[in-house]
Amino acid sequence: MAFYAVAGVAVLGALGVLFFRNLFHAGLSLILALSAVAALFILLGAEFLAGVQVLIYVGAVAVLILFAVMLTQRITARHVPQYTRALVPAAVVALGLAAVTALVMWKVELPPMAPMPASSALEELAGRLLSTYLLPFEVISLLLLGALVGAIVLARKEERR
């Protein structure tokens, strides 16, 4: 079944991010997981989000991360330890959080899945984005501008004087 295949790929990709010692391989595994999440969006009937996911996450963020890994190449050397010493407490915290969340979601009575909408909701999505959510939309464009300028200022080589 499509869902199980896609969910399996997503979880396997995430596990790859966790277990690959080479950070570059972990980044490639991250791309796999992010693509699988895009497929999950399609299964949920959110085609536009799936497109955005592929464009922004797989196309931009993941490639940016791989570039950063390559620019800081020395740290992926084999002898450098890749995990912190606090591995056991970290595992306890993460597993505990996942267990509690899973328990809560198990107790909650979720209504069954609504039938797939007949037509794409793109028009409705655009309408709401530019009416109800107009203020967050404008604020987030300012945030993007700030991030753009900030990234250039931070990553620029300092001029020798």
Add this chain to the structure above:
Amino acid sequence: MTITPLHFVGVSVLLFGIGLLVVLSRRNAIGVLMGIELMLNAVNVALVTFDRVYGPERLDGQLFALFVITVAAAEAVVGLALILAIYRARGTVAVDDLRELRG
């Protein structure tokens, strides 16, 4: 066996847990950033699932996910720029080597 919203929420919980473990256990700051991206994606899956369950005609969940993706992109760009700056200044991006502020 039909696919219920619980299945999608389950995938979301798994991805979030793995992402948190990556954030807490990786020494390399770029690895930590990868974990954060995984966690944000897990939340997006949950948001879109609840959007589909509770309001297929309202689309709030999808719009929230859209905003989350945008903020995540901005966060990744600034985070990687910071990591590059730290690498230039210190020659390392291992999070447990950066401990000047520790009391």
